[in-house]
Amino acid sequence: MRPLTSSPDQVDLAEAYAYPPEGMWLRANMVAGLDGAAQRDERSGGLGNEADKRLFLLLRGLADAVIVGAGTVRAEGYGPVRPIPEWGDVRDGRTPVPPLVIVSHSLGLDFDGPVFTEARVPTIVLTSADADPDRLRAAREHAEVIIAGERALDFGVAFRALAARGHRRLLVEGGPSVLGQVAAAGLLDELCLTLSPMLLGGDALRILDGPTVPEPAAWKLAHTLTDEDFLFLRYTRATR
Template sequence: MHETARNDAERATDAGLALRPLAAADAPVRLADAYAYPPDGPWLRANMIASVDGAAARDGRAGGLGNETDRRLLSLLRGLCDVLIVGAGTVRVEGYGPVRPRPGEWEELRGDRPPVPPLAIVSRSLDLDLDAPVFTDAHPRARTIVLTTRTAPPDRVRAAAERADVIVAGEDGVDFAAAVAELTARGHRRLLCEGGPQVLAQVVAAGLLDELCLTVSPMLVSGGAVRLLDGPALPVPPRLRLAAAYQDDEDFLFLRYVRKR
């Protein structure tokens, strides 16, 4: 590695994250500062990964595309947020449990907030395993939240309310604008969405996405893997502005886009 690039990588190390700016002239960064939320919220950020050829999953899982740097960045972004929004399908496929910090990494990030952010699981049908650790082992100050609809089966709503905080937003489908407004009213102003692609497509269609943190995995996957957004075509595609770009020593790219206002 060129000596200047090596020095940049060393200075950009943050909790084990060795990233360097793509341009050698870029100033070194502290990643917790680079990815800090704006002081005035709410602000909804998504964190996603895709292969070079646009696949959002490998062998059915987004985790199959990542590496240790991506996992550490994911941990940092979780530590910065107030609430983590994710679809029920992604919870099942990726094997989500309660959010756990990496030891020694989050104390400074969390301040006087609960030590972990709660999960907010999107589920229209409430076809959830309510005995799973994601509900039963959630931190007492970060009880799992369920975002559902008025047409959800009443018996499932009652059962979910015993294990989670239930937010009803929307009639037949989750109204994400109403759900985000309710989460914000509860003090969750720094929001992080980890998808999956169907949930993210609905968030974007509702005009709610402020920022996309995109990891580009140096793989060519091919096949029928889903894209980052899995939904109807948008009549007017939102435009994004590249706010930052980093890379690691395994040729992964870490891009941060913000919505053009």
């Protein structure tokens, strides 16, 4: 074992978290307490610190599309993605913000809410062909809809459909149900995990709440950053 080397220098985060120059890449960004709890009072906001918030916003700026489960949209009261000055030139040549891609089967979403009405780039709804036809009609009136899969959502098909629209640098913000399925399907290329210095116990979800990962890949520690007593771990998939 060896200690992590420490440096007083600040890291250029846009550089440290740059996506590969080509190809589809699926990054997840999650925060968890020391005991693995991915929720505090049914939300994730209380787990992070200012640096975690900054990183969360920067990763949005770096992405071509931000994917999130409807459960998180409802629990966190998601609004649309908004640009921030700290993005600098990271979106040069792209839309001012990445579209939000909401994963839902029930389509029980507030289509009159800001996440749809105030989005700078139309919000995308990701669902399967067996969704309720009336809700599907409502979704189509307020959002772009991608159907991926006949009787169940096929995340592989969905991500390829996003890449075909030019969204190759993908960011998944959870929640655990969506991320659990994506990880189990072997689709994840990178996990950015903020380890928060808290012990929460209880029945909080972990960052994955899905099927057992059938063949766990090996993951490579790409970097470790720290701020206050938080660790910012970036793991990339080492095996295919």
